[in-house]
Amino acid sequence: MGAVGAGMLALNAASLAVLAVSGYLGGKLAYHYGVRVADEVTQSDGFIPVRGRIRSGGLS
Known part of the structure; x- marks a missing residue:
């Protein structure tokens, strides 16, 4: 074995x-x-469109 x-x-x-x-x-x-x-069903249940989110002053 070599280096x-x-x-x-x-x-x-x-x-x-x-x-x-x-x-x-x-x-x-x-x-x-x-x-x-x-x-897909579980993922869509937790999906909230960006327009429906309330932003808390930070990045969301």
Whole structure:
């Protein structure tokens, strides 16, 4: 076994960064915006059009 090249280490670091960013964005969608995985009937039961929402001064 030889030493790991610099290119492979850079690719590994870039992959880890992409994984971290996608995890952060997925958490933001799930916990901040309430996006969830559900069937169409369950999803439509919880859907409120943007015009019907009351904004509390922040982003919604």
